[in-house]
Amino acid sequence: MAPYPYAVAGVLFVAGLYGIVSSRNYIHMAVCLTVMQSSTYVTLICVGYLNNGQPPITQGAQPGKPLVDPVVQALTLTDVVVSVVVLALVLALALQAHRRTGSVDPDRLRGMRG
Amino acid sequence: MTALTALVLTAVAVLGVAVVLARDPLRQVMLNGLFGLSQVLLFTVLQAPDVAISMAVVSTVAYPAVLLMTIHRVGPQDRG
Amino acid sequence: MAADLVPLTVAAPLVAAALLAALAQFLPRWVPDLTAIVVAAGVTALGVLLTLASRAHPIVYWFGGWRPAGGTALGIDFVVEPLSASLVALTGLLTTTSLVFSWRYFEEVGHLYHALVLALLAGMAGFALSGDLFNIFVWFELMSVSAYALCGYQIHQSAVVQGAINFTVVNSTGAFTLLLGIVLVYGRTGALNLAEIGEALGSRPPDGLVTVAFTLITTGLLVKAGAVPFHFWLSDAYAVAPAPVGALFTGIMSDLAYHTFARVYWDGFSGALGSASAAVRDGLLALGVASAVIGAVMCLLQADLKRQLAFLTVSHGGVFLAGIALLTPRGLAGATLFVITDGLLKAALFLTFATVVRSLGSGDELALHGRGRTPREALPALIFLCCALGFAALPPFGTFLSAALIHDSPGPGWPFPVLAACLAVTSAAFLRAGARIFLGWGPRHDPLLTSAPGKPGEPGEPGDGEPDHGGGGAARGRTALLIPALALVAAAYATAFVPGVAAEFITASHSFEQPRQTAHQVLTGHLPPSPPSASYTPTPGAWTTAAAATAAALALAAVSLRTPGSRPGRLRRVLVPPAKALKSLHDGEVGDYTLWFTTGLLALGLAWTLTLR
């Protein structure tokens, strides 16, 4: 069952997409976006894992065990923090939608036509 | 691929789908917290402490704070 | 010497943005305006300098001084080639013009506006130059985020909120798809540098992972570029963005995604997919022509000027994609030259709309029927005419030269007539709008056209996204507002007369399409041989096709202005149902847009799964 971790990542991606398609609330849609983003985190860290590996911290590293991939960790840790503020921006837009139309339901906000 | 890794991966998948399927925003925030926690466990098991700290701090403090304030500001929504 | 200045293309705007956001609240209003304009002009000059300096061979700049060790790239590099550098120069020019325009256009503007515009400029410059796949994603994200905030700048108008939300959700979905593709490529090659990935992938025939990764990366970039069926958000977002920002969006932001896609394909995937390049070409040609056709038809069916220009961006984006998809030096040269000349015209027209909305009170073609017939409106009328004819590749000017390059490129012959027809249709839409507004021709109501969200024909409602200001608009400074637009139109028309510009672009495209040489230089630092110099003059076939396109545009505009009672009127009643069906797809539902995104991703994936062998 080697590709099981990647199957989990695929499930998260499609689940996030399903959430956006079927959402009736912008806040719910924003959280589904973060679920979709977490599929990339899971894939990144699983790609970087090594069997019997140890964290890439050379202080107090046990000899004989290989270091896990530090590059994917560097990419992921900044992305996680950035996802918070992108979520804050989407929620700010949702708050504006609520202030304009009294609801955060995409159907209620029908400004565009044709 | 140890049993622990498989267990945590399953938790991540199940919680991720649960977050998507939760329609009530409050329930979704709580599930999102659990989903963040399961990712912290996954990153710890996969030997990525930096990312685990990052996810722990974000999913226990930042996500819930921002989401709860927005949900409270928006007020009860009619169940679609 | 020029190589040391490469990081300034991104560092200068970003440090200016950071300082402006921090200190602008303590400074008088003119300081942020002036610094932003000076920095944007600096980036333009740097772009031109780098275009000239990199003509012999690409400039490779390694950040942090980390040169590759044994063929493994350690740091991040910028690969500066004439094509990318000329697009950075165009981005700088459009940003400078936009900032000069917004200095007089916004009465009061928050100190955050300039910081966001500079962040957008830096995001676009990095997106065009970066040679590292993950770094391309980071600049993609920075460019997107500053665009979300700027699109929602006039947030107190209701239509703006929905445009901004659709923009944010669909582009974020595209960004995560791009990132998933990048992670797959990293999993296979263990490298993030484009040149290194090209070498690693090139050694084996394409398998499942390469096909899926290439589809995901292509889809992510095409969402940002606004190709059909990922284009739905574009008309909602660009129709509500304030004019100076909208000029940047339509002028360069979408088309930059096509150029970066070309870079990612040639440097990263052309090695692995070289044997199946016919499949890649056909897949992209299909998307390009579909975008051109649907964009053109929707552009014709709009009455709101800004939505017309948004759909024109989609249509001409399809023309660029078709030019790139031909996978030949002339095709790429034509596409890039078209990005530049067409981008100048689109930005000029968007700025002109703002003055029209301010002085005539509405952004809707039907509502403005005949209101521009005063001599005071002569200048906007002239710009309307020049831009509309430029869209139809009016020989012998800038856009014609680029269209001729695409026409004379080897490869399948069927796309160019269709593309020429789409150029004609988009040009006809604006000829009709110009004639109706400035000459008062044509009926006051037209069932086929969709009006701006408010009540059609009711003046006084400012175009969405424009700042609220007094009705009628004082004449003061109006001509000053039009000077930037005039400069852009002049630049677009004059591009064709720059000596040997076509030959330069073909030579640059030739070296652009030699990934082996670029990778060799990136990873080992040895300079490739200087590319062969080619000369180019448009063939008679290109002249006749372009002339036919311009004539067709004029004819179609005349027909669409005829009164409903006459024979063409009955034809129009036949067209109403299909037009309504097509328009119902663009209904502002972000859920529908994401569904279309999934369908497009799967269609492209299926097509390439069956053909990439």
Next chain:
Amino acid sequence: MNTRTRALLFLPLGAALAAFLLWGLAGLPDFGSTQGPYARYLARHATAQRHVTNVPTSIVFDYRALDTLGEELILFTCVMGTALLLRSSREAEEQRPSDRPTSAAQRHLVSLLIPVTVLLGLWTISYGYLTPGGGFQGGVVCGAAALMLWAAGGYRDHRALTPTGLVDAAEGLGAAAYIGLGLAVLAAGHAFLANVLPLGSTGTLASGGTIAVLNWATGLEVSAATVLVFHEFLKEYVQTLPGAAED
């Protein structure tokens, strides 16, 4: 098309998409089996070349410092965008927002925790390049301390101690410091963001050259950004409290 039909339409497409993704993901090397050249090189050489023991942090602040510059500016732009969106439409501040009365137990407990949280945040930032942690993670912890200030005292205490003008400036200066250092190094004739400061001895706080400086610049910027985001959303939340109109 309403949501229900859209969800139904998505099911077959979602299944096909999942299959398509799985087909691609299956092409990856087996889980935990191989490591790419980039990772192998950095895992072996990063500590020797930069005298820092936390390799991901050395990658974040040195090898791929331009990525981090981009991520930091995304953070900066997002917070500016959020502030722009929320501030522009908020009614004038004249009515003084009131607070929920917090129980004495909560006030005492949380006010005890605030210094601990700030200490934890500063520790996470400062030891970021020696042990797991760093400017990003520590910044968010410090930002959380500002939130706890509201939980302990009240909105007025929170607003008193986090004036938006100052926090705006802190965030801008944090980002400007990061790029400024890169520009200074460039002016000195080296590559942009090159690590030219003395590297110090491995394992001590004074190691890593510019990594430590960039780490602190990021810590300042991320904490200021987090404080700003919490502050903006707190202002929105306080609007909903009953009696927000009268004092």
